[in-house]
Amino acid sequence: MLCFMHYQSIYAMTRQQLKNSGKLMKKSCMPKNDVTEEQVGQIEQGKFIEERNVMCYVACVYSMTQVVKNNKLNHEAVIKQVDMMFPPDMKDAVKAAAENCKDIGKKYKDICEVSYWTAKCMYDYDPKNFKIKDLFRMSQLHNIVLCVLLFTNIHFSLQMSKEQLKKTMTIMKNQCMPKNGVTNDEVGEIDQGVFLEEHNVMCYIACIYKNIQVLRNNRLDKDLITRQIDILYPAEIKEAVKKSVRKCIPVQNLYEDTCEGIFYAARCLYADDPSNFIFP
Structure with missing residues (x-):
């Protein structure tokens, strides 16, 4: 391409x-x-x-x-x-x-x-x-940004302002919100740690991860995530990001429901490093 x-x-x-x-x-x-x-x-x-x-x-x-x-x-x-x-x-x-x-x-x-x-x-x-x-x-630019956003610090990725990132993330948010029947009141502050324990919110988060191609068999896949990190991330932050991922991905295994598992894994990522967690 x-x-x-x-x-x-x-x-x-x-x-x-x-x-x-x-x-x-x-x-x-x-x-x-x-x-x-x-x-x-x-x-x-x-x-x-x-x-x-x-x-x-x-x-x-x-x-x-x-x-x-x-x-x-x-x-x-x-x-x-x-x-x-x-x-x-x-x-x-x-x-x-x-x-x-x-x-x-x-x-x-x-x-x-x-x-x-x-x-x-x-x-x-x-x-x-x-x-x-x-x-x-x-769409390339949107996907590039979204792959980086979910796991890393914006200052090391595309050197964009938060406002620019917010605008760029809109496309993914616009795709997943109607699919899962959520409102901005429900999902608009996920990046600030507001994780509403409602199933449609959980599936909205799963939708985001699915769209960035890091799911395998309806589960977050550490190898797929790691591959994205290796491709897109600056060398100086790769290990720190991978460490957070290794800690939180297993959380999903505590839940049978795909949406629940991904929701709590994402919440773990926020809790582990709030300052670097950005989500549409």
């Missing part, structure tokens, strides 16, 4: 870190739509296979970047994301492609078809700038 490197921005990371982090979103959308690497691995080179599951895979990507409103691609939401997440030298080009293709969706009623043909239009309009970037760039 091709990812960008904007060296002068607050999102500056190594090319390998971006590449590894982008895999998280891809892993989420591929199984949901039963597609293979052969089917979707060359979209960035203009290979758009006209199959239903591929179309819905593209729609899944757009959905994760929060540009789908009422089951339709929302042009204003696209522009907002571009303004917020893209480097200045690319904004105009991406906006031009989005403007050129914004009416493609009017020809189709189905969100999968709308997303697919819009993406193809954007590629055809500007292949050089599109590649896979127009689909993946926003």
Whole structure:
């Protein structure tokens, strides 16, 4: 997967870190739509296979970047994301492609078809700038941040302010809140240690961890978490973070219910190191 490197921005990371982090979103959308690497691995080179599951895979990507409103691609939401997440030298080009293709969706009623043909239009309009970037760039940044947030100190990760992190985390929060029927009053202060012992809150927390690909067989997996730490974390804090994870992950085994187990493991992570615990 091709990812960008904007060296002068607050999102500056190594090319390998971006590449590894982008895999998280891809892993989420591929199984949901039963597609293979052969089917979707060359979209960035203009290979758009006209199959239903591929179309819905593209729609899944757009959905994760929060540009789908009422089951339709929302042009204003696209522009907002571009303004917020893209480097200045690319904004105009991406906006031009989005403007050129914004009416493609009017020809189709189905969100999968709308997303697919819009993406193809954007590629055809500007292949050089599109590649896979127009689909993946926003979601990559969100996933990069979220992987780091749950277990480490923000000052050692992306060097972002708390407000910037809060804005970036919104996408994951917006996905998991409606899925679990929770309100901001219930989950808005988890990062301050307010863990309401209600099942929908527990499942909201489980949803966050599931979306960042650290669950295996419905349990937090120490190896998956450790792998993320090894890939994304600065050397000077890796061992401290791993120590906290080793302490708290076994807590989930005291509970049969997946949501309960993950909830109490997360609460343990907060209790073990409140100052470094950040959660959407």
